[in-house]
Amino acid sequence: MYKMIEAKINGITVEVKEGTTVMEAAKKVQIKIPTLCKHPDLPPSAACGLCIVKVKGSNKMFRACCTPIEDKMEITTNDPDIVEVRKTVLELILSNHPNDCLKCGRNSNCELQSMASDFGIREDVFKKFLRDIPQDSTTGTIVLDPTKCILCGRCIEVCQKGQDVWALSFLQRGMDTRISPAGDIKLSESPCVKCGQCSAHCPTGAIFEKDDTRLVWEALKNADKYCVIQIAPAVRVAIGEAFGVVGKNLTKKLYALFRRMGFKAVFDTNFGADVTIMEEAGEFVERLLHNKGELPLITSCCPAWVDFMEKFHSDMINHFSTCKSPHEIVGTLSKTYYAEKNGIDPAKIYMVSIMPCTAKKYEITRSGEMFASGFQDIDVTITTRELSRMIKQAGIDFLNLPDEEADGLLGEYSGAGVIFGATGGVMEAALRTAYNIVTGKELEDVNFIKTRGLESIKEAEIDIKGTKIRIAVAHGLSHVEEVLNRVRQAKKEGKELPYHFIEVMACPGGCVGGGGQPYNVTDALRLKRSSAIYQDDKDKELRCSHKNPYVKKLYKDFLGKPLGEKSHKLCHTEYKARPIYIR
Amino acid sequence: MKKDRLQADLEGLVKKWKSKKGNLIMILHSIENIYGYVPRDTSLKLSRLLDVPLARIYEVITFYNYFKLEPPGKHNVSVCMGTACYLRDASSLIEEVEKILHIKEGQTTKDSMFHFDVVRCLGCCGLAPVMMIDEKVYGKVKKNEVADILSKYVKEEE
Numbered sequence: 001m002y003k004m005i006e007a008k009i010n011g012i013t014v015e016v017k018e019g020t021t022v023m024e025a026a027k028k029v030q031i032k033i034p035t036l037c038k039h040p041d042l043p044p045s046a047a048c049g050l051c052i053v054k055v056k057g058s059n060k061m062f063r064a065c066c067t068p069i070e071d072k073m074e075i076t077t078n079d080p081d082i083v084e085v086r087k088t089v090l091e092l093i094l095s096n097h098p099n100d101c102l103k104c105g106r107n108s109n110c111e112l113q114s115m116a117s118d119f120g121i122r123e124d125v126f127k128k129f130l131r132d133i134p135q136d137s138t139t140g141t142i143v144l145d146p147t148k149c150i151l152c153g154r155c156i157e158v159c160q161k162g163q164d165v166w167a168l169s170f171l172q173r174g175m176d177t178r179i180s181p182a183g184d185i186k187l188s189e190s191p192c193v194k195c196g197q198c199s200a201h202c203p204t205g206a207i208f209e210k211d212d213t214r215l216v217w218e219a220l221k222n223a224d225k226y227c228v229i230q231i232a233p234a235v236r237v238a239i240g241e242a243f244g245v246v247g248k249n250l251t252k253k254l255y256a257l258f259r260r261m262g263f264k265a266v267f268d269t270n271f272g273a274d275v276t277i278m279e280e281a282g283e284f285v286e287r288l289l290h291n292k293g294e295l296p297l298i299t300s301c302c303p304a305w306v307d308f309m310e311k312f313h314s315d316m317i318n319h320f321s322t323c324k325s326p327h328e329i330v331g332t333l334s335k336t337y338y339a340e341k342n343g344i345d346p347a348k349i350y351m352v353s354i355m356p357c358t359a360k361k362y363e364i365t366r367s368g369e370m371f372a373s374g375f376q377d378i379d380v381t382i383t384t385r386e387l388s389r390m391i392k393q394a395g396i397d398f399l400n401l402p403d404e405e406a407d408g409l410l411g412e413y414s415g416a417g418v419i420f421g422a423t424g425g426v427m428e429a430a431l432r433t434a435y436n437i438v439t440g441k442e443l444e445d446v447n448f449i450k451t452r453g454l455e456s457i458k459e460a461e462i463d464i465k466g467t468k469i470r471i472a473v474a475h476g477l478s479h480v481e482e483v484l485n486r487v488r489q490a491k492k493e494g495k496e497l498p499y500h501f502i503e504v505m506a507c508p509g510g511c512v513g514g515g516g517q518p519y520n521v522t523d524a525l526r527l528k529r530s531s532a533i534y535q536d537d538k539d540k541e542l543r544c545s546h547k548n549p550y551v552k553k554l555y556k557d558f559l560g561k562p563l564g565e566k567s568h569k570l571c572h573t574e575y576k577a578r579p580i581y582i583r
Numbered sequence: 584m585k586k587d588r589l590q591a592d593l594e595g596l597v598k599k600w601k602s603k604k605g606n607l608i609m610i611l612h613s614i615e616n617i618y619g620y621v622p623r624d625t626s627l628k629l630s631r632l633l634d635v636p637l638a639r640i641y642e643v644i645t646f647y648n649y650f651k652l653e654p655p656g657k658h659n660v661s662v663c664m665g666t667a668c669y670l671r672d673a674s675s676l677i678e679e680v681e682k683i684l685h686i687k688e689g690q691t692t693k694d695s696m697f698h699f700d701v702v703r704c705l706g707c708c709g710l711a712p713v714m715m716i717d718e719k720v721y722g723k724v725k726k727n728e729v730a731d732i733l734s735k736y737v738k739e740e741e
């Protein structure tokens with residue numbers, strides 16, 4: 001039982017559990033305390049000083065973000081004094097900030113900018129002290145601009161604790177404090193896995209996605225190019241947020257949008273997900289029944305996870321599914337299968353993929369297998385946030401477009417294809433098909449509820465024809481080690497393996513919470529995005545990858561059989577151990 | 584040779600401190616005391632031996648002024664960038680030192696002869712712009728005098 005606490009905030013009585021902070025309690029009674037450092041996802045860092053409040057009986061001001069509310073406390077969150085102090089704090093923060101808004105990746109989307117607007121900042125009150133630190137765009141995925149850093153500590157919390165990567169840290173102290181990889185190296189020489197979670201949590205333009213939208217516009221303008229496009233599952237349920245619509249699946253509007261932007265063919269990453277499942281479920285069954293490869297099988301469609309594994313857990317390489325990620329498969333097939341079927345010169349095809357993810361920008365040139373078609377399979381990847389800017393630039397009233405369909409050949413998808421976007425989805429999709437391969441029958445109930453939801457490590461046991469299959473699903477890289485250590489331990493002691501199949505996604509919530517998704521993500525929002533995905537699955541007549549008629553056609557007309565020679569060449573990849581630090 | 588010794592020392596240090604609280608900072612202190620700085624590959628090894636992320640080690644090293652990341656030079660060259668010196672164009676002295684020694688501030692020359700730092704007010708603003716080598720203060724330094732001043736220290740060696 002929790003102890004309940006009764007206190008007063010601005011004269012309003014509030015009753016909350018013991019341990020609730022003043023800021024959280026205030027929210028309960030519709031009072032918003034300004035903050036630049038507290039993110040609802042993360043513990044308070046108490047860095048910015050904007051959240052100060054008064055407590056009756058004390059002449060000190062308290063930080064609402066990290067002060068637990070106490071019984072009978074009487075709190076004032078706003079009076080002319082408080083506003084004045086907050087304004088000064090903000091002016092001090094701004095004295096270290098270049099007034100660069102017009103050229104900034106966060107223009108109109110920046111927490112510091114809106115705070116300056118809310119507080120009516122009209123002049124530089126303090127002498128400017130700007131830091132002269134160059135931008136770092138060496139990873140080709142995210143850009144660090146430490147001159148815009150307000151030292152809130154969110155990225156560091158996310159990178160160190162949330163992702164367990166420790167690429168970023170605060171170096172030095174006082175006036176000289178700055179974000180940086182350890183020592184003066186570039187981010188590409190650091191352990192950074194390009195997940196982009198830092199960029200999704202940064203309140204300012206100090207970390208943002210590398211903008212590749214110009215490449216897309218240029219390709220569309222080029223008459224020699226045959227531009228095609230695909231969207232990832234998680235994009236369709238989040239892009240609406242940039243236009244004020246939350247938790248809505250906008251797949252068919254996006255298809256229409258892409259044709260209006262000038263794309264010649266519109267594909268869907270979900271189709272690639274169905275193909276990934278054909279290969280990966282096949283791989284799983286081979287390992288399970290025929291001893292061809294090590295168990296547990298571990299999913300590999302998240303490039304940040306792949307990078308993390310190659311750097312920190314390379315002893316697990318043999319457990320990794322060799323199957324390429326869905327968008328890579330659509331990329332390869334667009335320049336082989338689709339090109340062949342339609343008599344198009346694959347050299348002219350320009351493949352754009354829209355991803356919730358910054359790491360996908362890295363994946364497209366990750367290794368030689370990403371050129372399986374004989375060309376770079378995917379020419380450019382842009383994130384959901386970049387797409388929202390392109391829609392605005394194009395001046396298309398996107399939400400009111402009529403619905404359209406994708407180009408079937410690489411566009412039709414099953415319910416299993418779309419759930420890839422949420423944590424547990426790949427597992428669920430693979431089990432649906434693995435069951436069919438092993439038993440020759442169809443599942444009566446395709447829903448594996450236990451793999452869904454935001455619990456950080458999910459475990460379940462599934463009966464396939466008398467064999468008990470044990471699975472684990474982890475999301476957020478800091479939860480991986482625990483799962484892998486259980487496997488290592490069992491292997492070392494020669495005990496029965498704890499799992500047969502493990503799914504990992506780097507981002508909390510899976511790709512719906514991806515590092516390239518719209519800002520201000522919280523667990524509530526992750527759940528809204530995923531329920532739109534599960535709704536799409538539920539509404540589909542065909543819920544299993546192996547039932548997708550276009551997948552059947554692909555294997556009949558082109559690939560042969562799953563794990564066959566051709567799919568091995570086009571749809572699989574390899575891994576190698578990589579150093580954690582290059583310098 | 585030096586490398587081998589370093590490796591042996593490091594393992595000894597880690598063994599000594601491994602189970603103790605606050606071990607990281609104690610080990611870093613010992614390394615700094617022995618070598619006069621904390622070399623990057625030592626930090627990398629330490630990170631592996633202690634299973635502490637390199638980023639954490641650098642947070643500690645850069646937080647305390649005590650630790651150096653560069654090998655010490657035989658002579659420490661400092662140029663003051665306090666307000667008075669700044670106004671008297673100390674930045675041109677910095678450029679000049681960097682040009683002559685081929686290093687940036689905070690670095691040491693390859694032959695370990697000079698280490699160069701930019702510092703805050705040295706407390707003799709009347710003499711601005713001020714440059715200091717080891718304990719000796721040079722006041723009202725002109726850009727074209729820098730080379731001469733530095734060369735004295737090289738000659739001394741010969």
Ligand code: SF4
Nearest residue numbers: 159192193195196198
């Ligand atoms: S992209 Fe991910 S791994 Fe890289 S610095 Fe940001 S949070 Fe850390």
Ligand code: SF4
Nearest residue numbers: 149150152153155202
């Ligand atoms: S880079 Fe952004 S998230 Fe990281 S500390 Fe600076 S302002 Fe905060």
Ligand code: SF4
Nearest residue numbers: 302304357507511514
């Ligand atoms: S979970 Fe999804 S969005 Fe996040 S890094 Fe992996 S693939 Fe990208």
Ligand code: FES
Nearest residue numbers: 035048049051065
């Ligand atoms: S919100 Fe409390 S210090 Fe920033």
Ligand code: FES
Nearest residue numbers: 663665668704705
């Ligand atoms: S400012 Fe250079 S000595 Fe004071």
